[in-house]
Amino acid sequence: MKILKQLGGLFLLCIIGEILSALLPFPLPAGVLCMVLLFLGLSCHIIQIDVLRESADFMLKNMAFFFIPASVGIVEYYPLIKHTWLPLLIICILATFATFAATAYTVRLVIFLQTKFRNGGAKK
């Protein structure tokens, strides 16, 4: 019953998210919207983590599993990209590597500048 209630609550939240997402004028998906709502709910102590604990743990621990069907779908697209699959693949992979590196080093730089700025302020 506990997990049933948790899933019920979670799905209800998602339906609310879907409705809000449909009403918004720009593309903000229900999932991201629900994440923000849930985060606000937790921060304002309207929702307790324990209310969702078991089902959340189950989903988070097996997160990759839920992406299987969408990934298997990739094979289905092959006829569509028969002539351009190689450039598409190369672009996707290279751009992901570049984004990864750029993000990580930007974060490093900002953290470095922040610490330097703070230490500089402390000396005065």
Add this chain to the structure above:
Amino acid sequence: MSDFLSILSDITTSPMFGITISILAYTLGVWLAKKAKSPLVNPLLIAIILISAFLAVFKIPYANYCSGGKMIELFLTPLTAILAIKVYEQIHLLKQNWLPLLIGSLVGSAVSIGCVLLLSRLFFLENSLMVSLLPKSVTAAIAIPLSMQGGGVVSVTALAVMITGLTGAVFSPMMLRLLRIQNPIEAGVAIGTSSHALGTSKAIELGDAEGAMSSCAIAIAGLCTVILLMIF
């Protein structure tokens, strides 16, 4: 044999088939990944290969698998929602690092768009294909409407989003070692920005801090990409 195949195709139309084969393939994938101990042997990747091979060998239409697959996909929205719990549990990290997160995601999203523009020119890709690839680093529910607005091909966008996510999920431990990144904040933001929720599934395995920062980056990078593509 043809009798057997027709019985099989009857059974496979039930959603039970798609769900069962997914669970079996994933369980086997997790077991193999534990044995192999190489980050390239990824449970998700193994499951995809096993299922695709199974469908091809027994000539089971993808639509049959999909009737169960759709039910699993149903969980993607609540899954994104409960990432909020990861973030909330590590809220001190968010309070300390909101500025690096914001700037990192913004720069990362810009680099992603820039890279696609540059590489598409390099490969003489058609304009509609290039537009389809531009929002590929963010979660599908954001990327698809963006691609449609620009006149892109929706299925190419969906495909690019999945390949990008898989790249992050499979290669991010390798990239972390290659780029000598040890700080979980850097790792988390990089994974979430470059490969959305699918990459985040790996970030969560790496650690709580990585998972939390990666979850935040999904939302921030999503918004940054929407804004950046509107400017274009």
